[in-house]
Amino acid sequence: MGRWWVVALSEAVHGDKALAVTCEGEQLAVFRDGKGAVFALEDRCPHRRVPLSPGPVKAGGLQCPYHGWTFDGATGLCNDIPNLRRDERVPARYAVRAFPAAEANGFIHVWRGAGTPAAVLPGASYRAAGREQTGSAVANIAFEQYLDVMLDGPECLVSFPGVHITDFFLGDPRRDGEHLVLDRGAVWKCKGNGPAFVRDHSLWVRTRVPLRGGDIRVELLSADEEPLVTIFIAASENRRGTTSLVWRGFRHATAAPLSWRWRMARAIGRAPFAIFPHIDGAAVAALEVAPSRDRRLAKTDARTPAERVVPVQERCAV
Amino acid sequence: MSEVPMMDAAGREAEATSKRDWVPINLDLRDTWFPVAYSADIGERAVRRIVHAQDVYLWRDGGRLYAAEFRPDRLEAMRAGASAFTNGSGFYPAVERYGYIWTWYGNPDNAHEELIPNIPFLPPDGQGIPRYTQRAVRFDAASPLSVENLIDLTHADFLHANAIGDSQSENDVVEVHSTSETVTRIRNVTRKSVAPVMRWIGGVRAQYQDLRAVLHVHLRNNVCISYPNFTPGYPIPNVQPFVPVGKHRSRVDQTNYTVHAPAPFRWLMPRISYVIQPQDNSVLRPQNARYFESTERRDLSSRFDGPGNRYRLLMVRLAERQQRGDFGYGADADPSADISAVLGMRG
Ligand code: FES
Ligand SMILES: [Fe+2]
Numbered sequence A: 001m002g003r004w005w006v007v008a009l010s011e012a013v014h015g016d017k018a019l020a021v022t023c024e025g026e027q028l029a030v031f032r033d034g035k036g037a038v039f040a041l042e043d044r045c046p047h048r049r050v051p052l053s054p055g056p057v058k059a060g061g062l063q064c065p066y067h068g069w070t071f072d073g074a075t076g077l078c079n080d081i082p083n084l085r086r087d088e089r090v091p092a093r094y095a096v097r098a099f100p101a102a103e104a105n106g107f108i109h110v111w112r113g114a115g116t117p118a119a120v121l122p123g124a125s126y127r128a129a130g131r132e133q134t135g136s137a138v139a140n141i142a143f144e145q146y147l148d149v150m151l152d153g154p155e156c157l158v159s160f161p162g163v164h165i166t167d168f169f170l171g172d173p174r175r176d177g178e179h180l181v182l183d184r185g186a187v188w189k190c191k192g193n194g195p196a197f198v199r200d201h202s203l204w205v206r207t208r209v210p211l212r213g214g215d216i217r218v219e220l221l222s223a224d225e226e227p228l229v230t231i232f233i234a235a236s237e238n239r240r241g242t243t244s245l246v247w248r249g250f251r252h253a254t255a256a257p258l259s260w261r262w263r264m265a266r267a268i269g270r271a272p273f274a275i276f277p278h279i280d281g282a283a284v285a286a287l288e289v290a291p292s293r294d295r296r297l298a299k300t301d302a303r304t305p306a307e308r309v310v311p312v313q314e315r316c317a318v
Numbered sequence B: 001m002s003e004v005p006m007m008d009a010a011g012r013e014a015e016a017t018s019k020r021d022w023v024p025i026n027l028d029l030r031d032t033w034f035p036v037a038y039s040a041d042i043g044e045r046a047v048r049r050i051v052h053a054q055d056v057y058l059w060r061d062g063g064r065l066y067a068a069e070f071r072p073d074r075l076e077a078m079r080a081g082a083s084a085f086t087n088g089s090g091f092y093p094a095v096e097r098y099g100y101i102w103t104w105y106g107n108p109d110n111a112h113e114e115l116i117p118n119i120p121f122l123p124p125d126g127q128g129i130p131r132y133t134q135r136a137v138r139f140d141a142a143s144p145l146s147v148e149n150l151i152d153l154t155h156a157d158f159l160h161a162n163a164i165g166d167s168q169s170e171n172d173v174v175e176v177h178s179t180s181e182t183v184t185r186i187r188n189v190t191r192k193s194v195a196p197v198m199r200w201i202g203g204v205r206a207q208y209q210d211l212r213a214v215l216h217v218h219l220r221n222n223v224c225i226s227y228p229n230f231t232p233g234y235p236i237p238n239v240q241p242f243v244p245v246g247k248h249r250s251r252v253d254q255t256n257y258t259v260h261a262p263a264p265f266r267w268l269m270p271r272i273s274y275v276i277q278p279q280d281n282s283v284l285r286p287q288n289a290r291y292f293e294s295t296e297r298r299d300l301s302s303r304f305d306g307p308g309n310r311y312r313l314l315m316v317r318l319a320e321r322q323q324r325g326d327f328g329y330g331a332d333a334d335p336s337a338d339i340s341a342v343l344g345m346r347g
Helices: A145-154 A260-267 A281-288 A293-301 A313-315 B007-020 B075-081 B144-151 B196-201 B264-290 B301-322
Strands: A003-009 A018-024 A026-032 A037-043 A061-063 A077-082 A101-104 A107-112 A132-139 A163-169 A174-176 A177-187 A203-210 A215-222 A227-237 A242-250 B032-038 B047-051 B054-061 B064-068 B094-097 B099-103 B135-141 B171-178 B182-193 B208-218 B223-231 B239-245 B250-256
Touching: A003 A018, A003 A026, A003 A132, A003 A227, A003 A242, A018 A227, A018 A242, A026 A107, A037 A061, A037 A101, A037 A107, A145 A203, A145 A215, A145 A227, A145 A242, A145 A293, A163 A203, A177 A293, A215 B075, B032 B047, B032 B054, B032 B239, B032 B250, B047 B239, B054 B099, B064 B094, B135 B264, B144 B239, B144 B250, B144 B264, B144 B301, B171 B208, B171 B301, B182 B301, B196 B264, B250 B264
Parallel strands: none
Antiparallel strands: A003 A107, A018 A026, A026 A037, A101 A107, A132 A242, A163 A177, A174 A177, A177 A203, A203 A215, A215 A227, A227 A242, B032 B099, B047 B054, B054 B064, B094 B099, B135 B250, B171 B182, B182 B208, B208 B223, B223 B239, B239 B250
């Protein structure tokens, strides 16, 4: 069964140019027609294998930059080979692979794999309520590792200015449908005697990581679990062990007690979070495999009850 | 409208070819001369060139030319490791002609000078070929893909639109001829709009001109000999030998023989390759990588690919013949035969 992947920010695809993206290791060309509808084609011309994405978008679809064959966005069918006579027609089987594409809340999704595209888009779970900060990057870490590190050590992947994310996580990951959710303690920097001495953490960082697919949610919460920052990060396998990232996030309006730094940063319009495109290899390598173990097990174990990740006896086995 | 009348004879040939494996990256044709360097580029200091991932060191000593598998200072120490390409001597057969140094790639016993391609517009002894006609460019693809790019006429309107101008013309006819060792593509265009470069610096004031362009390709060594003749105007004969460096790269020491064209066109025209080459490379580089993929999905073709697909077919045939151990030249092949009539040279 296939699934939806977020491949781009809505605002990154515009005009008569296509955007080259990589999803599940495969290169795609994403573009819009004159009416704004979005399409995704395999980024490989069936004529002489050249990438289509550098070509212009024409009325009939995306035009290959090499010889001008043009492909319909919805069907992938080749509808123009330049210089044909009027009585000549392009054979019906001349086509490039086309992928269903859809948009929600500022994310462009592509359906990959078998089956009818699911009605619910991953990006539908994100709703901005505040000024957004968005971005995209290719991170120097493999896709599955990115998801695992989001559980084992999210401080290697994201930061909130003025916030120290501790590695004290609460219990084991909770299963929430097709996701694992884990909270960990965080403290304001330069407040008190440092994270080791706090009796109770003043903040939480909650990561919600998929078993399959690439939709991640990271939240900074107050001690009362009131959201301060929400980030939706879409990850997908890029080439050579790298990971494509696309994100949107925002700072919530809140009455929760905040550090002076946080208020200052908000006042001068500083970004409320950062996503790292360059990941510290030494820091990642030093992480113990801890909650991500549950993710790997849950991925392979179809019998897992929805509310528990792994039956106890199985966890003791091996 | 009915379907597929697009498949005329050339189209059907294209179809037939594309059903076969086309693996341009692995073609390694033997027993041929490669123009590995301009004669003028080689002096006493050894220069390293590569043919099919194999080293060729070139230098002169006491007026003599040497082409060896090893650098001169290591030659004695390494000679024991010399390959069959030099019969264990370490030295390749080498000949100077048309301003190039040609080295033999294959069994040295079969290295005959008559197998060097005839280039009728260049002086055989290379004397008086101006240096401004010689430009070395590099392509990020195996040689056969670059040759296909040269044979292929339809990409110019898209990839080179800004450099070459539009393709408006009254009539545009392409024919292909071939032997077991060559492909010849002849293009006749009547009343085409004069290319901007010819109008502005080439002294052609007319609005329209006719073009007869002949491209003659030698399959084994990828030597492409071109004779585009413009009326009104003049011919711009050129040689583009795609020397295979390996499965991913090729090197071309071009000779754009513009000596009969007016100044400053004569000097500027050879530089156009520095505009064209990056444009071609932008498609060749990703293309080449994708020809390493499994060939389950064969390339689709249109009738405009007739000449290119003929080239593919002949290359595959030649490779198959060599796989069977037959490295000889067929009765229909004589590389050194005078091709001035084939090229349509006047006088
Ligand atoms: S490679 Fe795309 S049209 Fe030729
Ligand atoms: Fe070209």
